[in-house]
Amino acid sequence: MKILVDENMPYARELFSRLGDVRAVPGRPVPVEALDDADALMVRSVTKVNEALLAGKRVKFVGTATAGTDHVDDGWLAQAGIGFSAAPGCNAIAVVEYVFSALLMLGERDSFALTDRTVGIIGVGNVGGRLQKRLEALGIRTLLCDPPRADRGEAGDFRALDELVAECDVLTFHTPLFKEGPYKTLHLADESLLRRLKPGAILINACRGPVVDNAALKRTLEEGHDLSVVLDVWEPEPDLDVELLKLVDLGTAHIAGYTLEGKARGTTQVFEAYSAFLGQPQQVALDTLLPAPEFGRITLHGPLDESALKRLVHLVYDVRRDDALLRKVAGMPGEFDRLRKHYLERREWSSLYVICDDADAAALLSKLGFNAVHHPAR
Numbered sequence: 001m002k003i004l005v006d007e008n009m010p011y012a013r014e015l016f017s018r019l020g021d022v023r024a025v026p027g028r029p030v031p032v033e034a035l036d037d038a039d040a041l042m043v044r045s046v047t048k049v050n051e052a053l054l055a056g057k058r059v060k061f062v063g064t065a066t067a068g069t070d071h072v073d074d075g076w077l078a079q080a081g082i083g084f085s086a087a088p089g090c091n092a093i094a095v096v097e098y099v100f101s102a103l104l105m106l107g108e109r110d111s112f113a114l115t116d117r118t119v120g121i122i123g124v125g126n127v128g129g130r131l132q133k134r135l136e137a138l139g140i141r142t143l144l145c146d147p148p149r150a151d152r153g154e155a156g157d158f159r160a161l162d163e164l165v166a167e168c169d170v171l172t173f174h175t176p177l178f179k180e181g182p183y184k185t186l187h188l189a190d191e192s193l194l195r196r197l198k199p200g201a202i203l204i205n206a207c208r209g210p211v212v213d214n215a216a217l218k219r220t221l222e223e224g225h226d227l228s229v230v231l232d233v234w235e236p237e238p239d240l241d242v243e244l245l246k247l248v249d250l251g252t253a254h255i256a257g258y259t260l261e262g263k264a265r266g267t268t269q270v271f272e273a274y275s276a277f278l279g280q281p282q283q284v285a286l287d288t289l290l291p292a293p294e295f296g297r298i299t300l301h302g303p304l305d306e307s308a309l310k311r312l313v314h315l316v317y318d319v320r321r322d323d324a325l326l327r328k329v330a331g332m333p334g335e336f337d338r339l340r341k342h343y344l345e346r347r348e349w350s351s352l353y354v355i356c357d358d359a360d361a362a363a364l365l366s367k368l369g370f371n372a373v374h375h376p377a378r
């Protein structure tokens, strides 16, 4: 059995070699000859999986170690009898921590407290739902928009997108990319929406580039609208509009989900799905794969205010690092993907052990996802 895996999938060789011969290949594009004798294909979001790639091949299973699935024609796979699994939620924590890192940086730069802001979350799934919980734990008001969940009658105070646009200081997009259909998200943030944002609003896109109309966004920013923008994803990728990058406050190379934990969860989820597909179900515990974090422990004295939180968040991950890297190479052929391939190791907040002498601070940090404990000061 031959299993092709994207070369940007940590722990794939280690895990999939339990099931067959593994070959790691680039994902954009996948070398066509490698597909000739492959039984299974494990991809990331950069590989378009469709009839053009797989018709006439012997591949019987495709896994994508990603949350988004817009790069996969799952309808064609189903009719071709090819098994398919994605990795829902694998990197949701990473994206939430990216959003916090960006918001806390903007708060410090522009001198505002996050607790004074209303955050509108569009798409309240694995990412948006976790973001809501962490924001609300800090007492930050959130407004939610998720028409599919609202239409299914799910619990939650779901509002119309227009209401979020009118009321929110921050709008953060966490929807799948749907190019058509009742819940179309292609250009969900179109020119009209962008022009209606409150003065001083913050727009964040960490889902898929085309959810925000990038040309309209560029026009709006060029006209001097009072808007701060954080873009992790671009329309198109990898050839983003360098002029747009110059206008945004933070711009990164589609790495919001790139914690080591997030990527490892992606690999383990598709490994478990393929094992089950082969009739050999097995589970993998993440901590048997991951190395101990390099930076281990910190002591926090007193209550958790916003500046202490900012310090902890940026100790684990400061989005300015990735913004600077992208600005250095934007526009150079191949560099967007190279940045992503050689991404510096990044861990989740849970990797930081925080010893607090304040019991409330420890409880709140634990709720936020840090590994926090209370030790009264002696």
Ligand SMILES: NC(=O)C1=CN([C@@H]2O[C@H](COP(=O)(O)OP(=O)(O)OC[C@H]3O[C@@H](n4cnc5c(N)ncnc54)[C@H](O)[C@@H]3O)[C@@H](O)[C@H]2O)C=CC1
Pocket (backbone or CB within 6 Å): 067, 068, 069, 088, 089, 091, 092, 095, 122, 123, 124, 125, 126, 127, 128, 145, 146, 147, 148, 149, 174, 175, 176, 177, 178, 183, 184, 185, 206, 207, 208, 232, 233, 254, 255, 256, 257, 258
């Ligand atoms: N930048 C990055 O590195 C990453 C990007 N993503 C992207 O973010 C998206 C969201 O990720 P998850 O939360 O894990 O997915 P999810 O599937 O758990 O949640 C998506 C939510 O969006 C809602 N939704 C669908 N259509 C909508 C619409 N028209 N308006 C408002 N809400 C709508 C769904 O009902 C669902 O609750 C993924 O589909 C993926 O494209 C995900 C992970 C990492």
Ligand SMILES: O=C(O)C(=O)[C@H](O)COP(=O)(O)O
Pocket (backbone or CB within 6 Å): 008, 043, 044, 045, 046, 065, 066, 067, 068, 069, 091, 254, 255, 256, 257, 258
């Ligand atoms: O999971 C998703 O959806 C994402 O957007 C991934 O973080 C993208 O990473 P790659 O699959 O493009 O490496």
